[in-house]
Amino acid sequence: MRQSETTQGRDEDQLVAAAQRGDVDAYNQLVLLYQQMAYNVAYRVLGNQDAAMDATQDAFLRGFKGLSRFRGGSFRAWILRITTNCSYDQLRYKQRRPSTPIDDLVEEDEHSTLLQSEEEEPEDHLQRQELGAVLQKGMQSLPEDQRITLILSDVEGLNYEEIAQATMVSLGTVKSRLSRARAKMRDYIQAQRELDGDQGRL
């Protein structure tokens, strides 16, 4: 279930080294490798596609500018850390101008983007949409540090070591944050289910 360590290995190191010498093409190969994950993390933190796009763009630009400060380790964790910071910047920016309440956007986005696959029953599709919205809202209710830990671990499948690098905390902190985040999510989902009287999959 959990993704193995970066498979690119040596290739990635070479790309990073080339990018650090100012090779844009090499850096862009790294972007191609991680943009999906970075964008997804930003979206899960922010719950809004436009904001996630801005955060991701900002993150990769910042990453290129700050590449000289990358001192080895997991590049993925490093770029995800920048993405996380950019996402929080966006979040604070949005909170300062609450013209678009994030809660409203969540459901809208979920409905519009969760495309129904052909073999899926319409009812299942609806249920999946609702579950996605509930999960997103539940994550939004978590404290920031727990939220990002949960996203990196359960949504993106990073291991504890990488999460520790990406969030700049110790393994023990990752462990306890994740434990608390999961427990809260579990309670949130259960409460939501009772509220709706719904016989969902959970």
Place this chain on the structure above:
Amino acid sequence: MVKVKEKRNHRFAQNNLSAYLDNELSEKDTLRVRAHLDGCHVCRQDLAALRATAQALSELPRMPLPRSFAIPRQAVVEQRQVRRLDRGFAALRTASVAVTITLVMLLSGDQLLARDIIPTPMLRTAREYDVVAMEEPDMFALELDSPQPEAAQKPADEKSAEAESLTAATEVEVEALALPESAPPDTDVGEELTPEEIAARAAAPPGLGDSEAPRELHPLDEPAPVPDDEAVLVTALPEEDITPEEIAAAARTQEQSAPAEEAIPERVAAPEPTDQVDPVRAALRQAMAVLTGVAMVVFGGLVWLGKKRRL
């Protein structure tokens, strides 16, 4: 005893279910949790719920990428441009600080002059001071880079013309900088003195009476006349028709300027302050005018670059 141990195991399991789920526990801890799970229904349920939660999160759909986030080559070029802009901006910022400090210094210098030697010695006598100042170079006058020494060398017949230009410059400056302090101060002391007193004072040799007060001058002050400048004063401009009153007034201000520097501006009088400006102040004004121009250019550049940088 067994119950206490079970409670402790339960708490341990509850705290570590999440890590157990991820196989992130040590072998010993894993065995401990597993042993407890076998006998604890609650913990088994909680573990199942946690697993379902994590599973549901991992099944959240990936958001389709709206576009590629690859960095355009142009951005790299732009970044270099931005770096150059940044450097220009930093230089301009330093320049603006320097200009501002200098302007403030000049302004306060002008203000000190306006307050301390308000009887701004009449132009002609001021010129004579300058001759003395030339012989005993005044550090500050040199530092100011003022046209003062040149002015002192100019022949006497040019003086009236220059006085006009200086006055004009002063008026422009006064308008531009809106300095209320540069307006003429009260002239009560001058009115209090009878013509006899003035004549008497002028006749009195320097070094007596008031003039025994310390002669060191404020840095911004007019260069101090050495005792024997009385001769220069009288002899330097023989062809000009100087009335005794003028000489007397000049001598008096010369005597008073030394005590006046002890911040008693009321004691000092300005005979005709508006149309007579002493060269130090005139130089200050000129420097300020030039610096104001420079400052405008610098600030303008700063605003322009700042806008360009933000784009």
